[in-house]
Amino acid sequence: MFHKTRKKLSYLYATFYFLLFSLFIIVLYFSLVKLMENQQIKELESFYLKQEHDFFEYVDDNKKILSYDPNRNYFYYIYTKNNSFVHGDESYKGLKTLLEDRFINDNPAEDVVHHVEWEEQHFLLLKKPISYNDEVVGFIFVGKSTTSQQHFFQKVSQLLVLLTCISTILIWLLSYYMAGRAMIPIQWSFDKQKKFVSDASHELRTPLSIFYSSLDILELEESHNLSSLGKELIVDLKDEATLMKELMDNLLFLARHDQLQSPMHKEVIQLSTLLKKTSTKFQKIMPSEIQFCTQIEDNIELLGDTTKIQELLYILLDNAISYSSDGKISLTLSTDHHIVKIAVADNGIGIPENDLSLVFERFYRSDTARQRNGTGLGLAIAKAIVEQHSGKIYVSSKIGKGSTFTIEFPARTR
Ligand code: ADP
Numbered sequence: 001m002f003h004k005t006r007k008k009l010s011y012l013y014a015t016f017y018f019l020l021f022s023l024f025i026i027v028l029y030f031s032l033v034k035l036m037e038n039q040q041i042k043e044l045e046s047f048y049l050k051q052e053h054d055f056f057e058y059v060d061d062n063k064k065i066l067s068y069d070p071n072r073n074y075f076y077y078i079y080t081k082n083n084s085f086v087h088g089d090e091s092y093k094g095l096k097t098l099l100e101d102r103f104i105n106d107n108p109a110e111d112v113v114h115h116v117e118w119e120e121q122h123f124l125l126l127k128k129p130i131s132y133n134d135e136v137v138g139f140i141f142v143g144k145s146t147t148s149q150q151h152f153f154q155k156v157s158q159l160l161v162l163l164t165c166i167s168t169i170l171i172w173l174l175s176y177y178m179a180g181r182a183m184i185p186i187q188w189s190f191d192k193q194k195k196f197v198s199d200a201s202h203e204l205r206t207p208l209s210i211f212y213s214s215l216d217i218l219e220l221e222e223s224h225n226l227s228s229l230g231k232e233l234i235v236d237l238k239d240e241a242t243l244m245k246e247l248m249d250n251l252l253f254l255a256r257h258d259q260l261q262s263p264m265h266k267e268v269i270q271l272s273t274l275l276k277k278t279s280t281k282f283q284k285i286m287p288s289e290i291q292f293c294t295q296i297e298d299n300i301e302l303l304g305d306t307t308k309i310q311e312l313l314y315i316l317l318d319n320a321i322s323y324s325s326d327g328k329i330s331l332t333l334s335t336d337h338h339i340v341k342i343a344v345a346d347n348g349i350g351i352p353e354n355d356l357s358l359v360f361e362r363f364y365r366s367d368t369a370r371q372r373n374g375t376g377l378g379l380a381i382a383k384a385i386v387e388q389h390s391g392k393i394y395v396s397s398k399i400g401k402g403s404t405f406t407i408e409f410p411a412r413t414r
Contacts, residue, residue: 003308006176009179010174017171020050021164022357025163025164025169030042032156036153040124041126043144044143048142053129055130056137060230071146074143075088075092076088077089077140078139078140079104079139080137080138081136081137085100092118092123093123094119102114103123103125107125109136110129111126111128112126112127115146116143122147122149123143124144125141125142126141126142128140128142137317167200194255194258194259195259197254198256198259201248201249201255203243204251205245205248208241208244208321211241211243212238215234216238226412234328235298243375250377251377254381262384262388265305265306266303266305267303267305267306268301268303270301271300271340272299272300274306274310274313275313275333275342276296279296282317282321286329287332289327290321291328292330292331293328293332294331297334297335300334300413301411304409305388305389309389311381312407315378316405318404319379320346320348322369323348323349323372324349324402327402328346328347329345330343330344337409337411340412341408342406343404344405345402345403345404345405348402349368350402351395351399356396356397360383360393363375363377364379368386386409390409392407393406393407
């Protein structure tokens with residue numbers, strides 16, 4: 001139980017950390033990218049501003065020149081407002097045609113920024129109008145290669161992902177360790193409490209047996225001296241003592257189960273035969289208003305403790321009888337090679353939907369069940385027995401319609 005909580009806590013911490021750290025990394029990464037991009041746009045702008053006057057002259061003269069300078073950091077192409085090329089610097093051969101195809105028809109009167117990917121290279125492109133006397137006379141594409149920055153950011157992003165993964169694993173391990181340490185005092189007091197319950201129920205059994213035997217003797221030896229009220233009181237006291245003994249036995253079983261001390265006598269159980277015998281027994285004590293039917297597949301075996309499996313069946317069938325005054329109860333056993341399935345269904349009072357997750361808790365009793373005898377430990381014991389056999393137990397129920405308790409055990413491999 002504590003191991004599960006410890007793991008859950010570690011997963012929770014690690015998930016929170018992962019989400020927060022990822023968010024931080026994403027914000028940091030995109031801020032850096034944006035900062036770098038703004039810086040580059042500023043560089044392009046300042047290149048443009050420094051040469052603005054010349055650009056205008058090119059447009060004005062309409063001299064068509066395409067120069068080439070491999071050492072220049074920037075490239076630029078100047079156009080008249082009618083999209084006719086006049087001057088430029090072709091550092092990347094072929095790029096001009098691509099830019100014309102894609103962006104020449106953008107509104108020439110506005111600044112536009114583009115990211116261009118071309119032959120595995122990346123470029124930042126600024127399209128700016130060229131004005132003279134407040135009139136747009138042409139426009140310019142000015143750009144620069146950002147390939148090396150792209151590669152740098154690719155590497156940085158890979159590194160950040162790796163860093164996030166490694167630090168999340170480290171945080172998980174650290175949380176696991178810290179959760180373990182935080183649980184030491186809780187585990188200690190829980191163990192003490194379990195030991196107390198176990199010792200108390202064990203110690204109370206002997207005086208309770210003596211009490212019961214004394215009542216028996218009183219009933220046998222002194223009945224002629226007792227008034228009818230006295231006799232009635234003895235019967236009531238014996239009932240209460242029986243109930244208390246049952247409660248003690250159940251508490252002791254659960255305490256031992258918690259301390260992993262509940263002994264298991266494992267053997268191959270002929271489950272089909274056991275279920276048939278049990279149903280015959282129950283058939284005899286079943287109230288006549290209840291119709292009991294069984295559907296038991298033959299030759300199903302299970303590796304487990306016969307007494308405990310029998311107790312499990314008693315608990316479920318007993319509940320089915322207690323919580324259905326009339327109607328139908330069914331017991332089915334089936335297998336599909338991997339799992340052995342037992343189902344006990346009734347069409348009794350049912351369990352409220354909100355309480356379905358609570359029925360296997362110790363001392364849980366629904367409000368409607370309180371008028372009937374019971375301790376609220378039966379299903380907790382049933383669950384403990386199923387867990388001891390590496391199985392699962394679950395319930396489906398509708399109020400007023402009935403309940404079905406299903407148990408699944410792993411099938412025996414030969
Ligand atoms: P008990 O029967 O002694 O009260 P259990 O642990 O066996 O304790 O059951 C816990 C509670 O689950 C019951 O008090 C009852 O409210 C509910 N319950 C169990 N079985 C059924 C059933 N077949 N139909 C309706 N309610 C049920």
